[in-house]
Amino acid sequence: MTHPSPLAGRDLISLADWSGAEIIRVLDAASAAKRDPAAWRRALDGKAVVMLFEKPSLRTRVSFEVGIAKCGGHAMYFDHAASKIGQRESIKDYAMNLERWVECIVARTFWHDTVVELARHARVPVVNALTDLDHPCQALADMLTLRERVGDLRRARLAYIGDGNNVCQALLYACAALGTAITVITPEGYEPQAAGLDAARRIAGQSGARITLSHDPRAVEGHHAVYTDTWISMGQGDQAEARRRALRPYQVNGATMRAAGPGAIFMHCLPATRGEEVTDEVIDAPTSAVYDQAENRMHAQNALLVHLIGVPPA
Ligand code: CP
Numbered sequence: 001m002t003h004p005s006p007l008a009g010r011d012l013i014s015l016a017d018w019s020g021a022e023i024i025r026v027l028d029a030a031s032a033a034k035r036d037p038a039a040w041r042r043a044l045d046g047k048a049v050v051m052l053f054e055k056p057s058l059r060t061r062v063s064f065e066v067g068i069a070k071c072g073g074h075a076m077y078f079d080h081a082a083s084k085i086g087q088r089e090s091i092k093d094y095a096m097n098l099e100r101w102v103e104c105i106v107a108r109t110f111w112h113d114t115v116v117e118l119a120r121h122a123r124v125p126v127v128n129a130l131t132d133l134d135h136p137c138q139a140l141a142d143m144l145t146l147r148e149r150v151g152d153l154r155r156a157r158l159a160y161i162g163d164g165n166n167v168c169q170a171l172l173y174a175c176a177a178l179g180t181a182i183t184v185i186t187p188e189g190y191e192p193q194a195a196g197l198d199a200a201r202r203i204a205g206q207s208g209a210r211i212t213l214s215h216d217p218r219a220v221e222g223h224h225a226v227y228t229d230t231w232i233s234m235g236q237g238d239q240a241e242a243r244r245r246a247l248r249p250y251q252v253n254g255a256t257m258r259a260a261g262p263g264a265i266f267m268h269c270l271p272a273t274r275g276e277e278v279t280d281e282v283i284d285a286p287t288s289a290v291y292d293q294a295e296n297r298m299h300a301q302n303a304l305l306v307h308l309i310g311v312p313p314a
């Protein structure tokens with residue numbers, strides 16, 4: 001007997017397109033998959049997923065490939081470091097070939113529009129595995145981790161400090177949809193993009209989530225979790241020095257965690273540049289959740305793929 005999901009056939013380009021209830025459905029499935037992996041061994045039986053990567057990866061690549069194998073499916077990694085998708089042939093032709101062979105396309109690209117364009121032309125689901133603007137699979141794993149560590153997401157308070165980048169944007173959408181309070185603390189000029197912020201505020205208007213922006217590192221006070229990411233995202237090497245200068249006062253160190261409050265956890269999507277955005281003392285502390293986040297990438301993505309293309313266990 002099959003159990004089709006209401007999410008079957010959907011794309012995941014951005015969590016801005018998903019409701020809080022849809023995200024919770026995936027998080028609940030992820031918790032179930034983590035508790036009882038044996039029940040998920042055939043959930044992607046006969047399904048093939050192609051993974052197109054224009055940028056390097058450890059976590060995303062391994063967690064997708066291993067996760068798909070653990071659910072009985074087949075993942076194929078396609079290295080796109082040498083030429084961007086759409087260079088050899090049109091993105092449309094690319095999508096319309098791939099959909100003849102695979103049940104899902106996972107893509108990590110420089111330009112967000114590449115993933116949007118793939119999804120526009122492919123009849124199979126397209127999953128965003130990181131673009132310049134967004135990283136929804138990361139945010140799914142992060143909300144799962146926050147729920148495990150802190151509990152009720154409607155009461156949790158997350159502080160994101162550093163560069164208002166793709167990871168920050170994904171967290172804004174996730175928190176907005178799930179009713180989680182988020183404070184984003186950046187230097188001037190490093191705020192999240194206005195369009196993404198507006199979209200998150202619209203979503204938060206429905207869930208009641210509180211979104212606060214600040215330039216003051218002391219605004220971490222009173223949060224359950226302090227989250228940061230690299231100051232120099234993939235493709236930004238030419239801006240490294242200016243970024244380091246602007247972001248230095250926003251480093252997460254022992255003083256930041258003490259300011260956040262007792263019991264605050266530390267979160268980071270990784271890879272981290274130890275000694276820049278975070279100190280060893282913080283990332284290696286028992287209050288650091290970074291390796292849980294990495295593990296949860298796999299559980300969250302398994303749950304996601306099984307809902308999009310597989311058979312969720314009853
Ligand atoms: N967090 C994350 O996406 O890591 P990778 O770049 O190693 O995939």
Ligand code: NVA
Pocket residue numbers: 130165166167229230232233234269270271
């Ligand atoms: N903001 C980082 C995240 C890496 C997972 C980047 O885009 O490089």
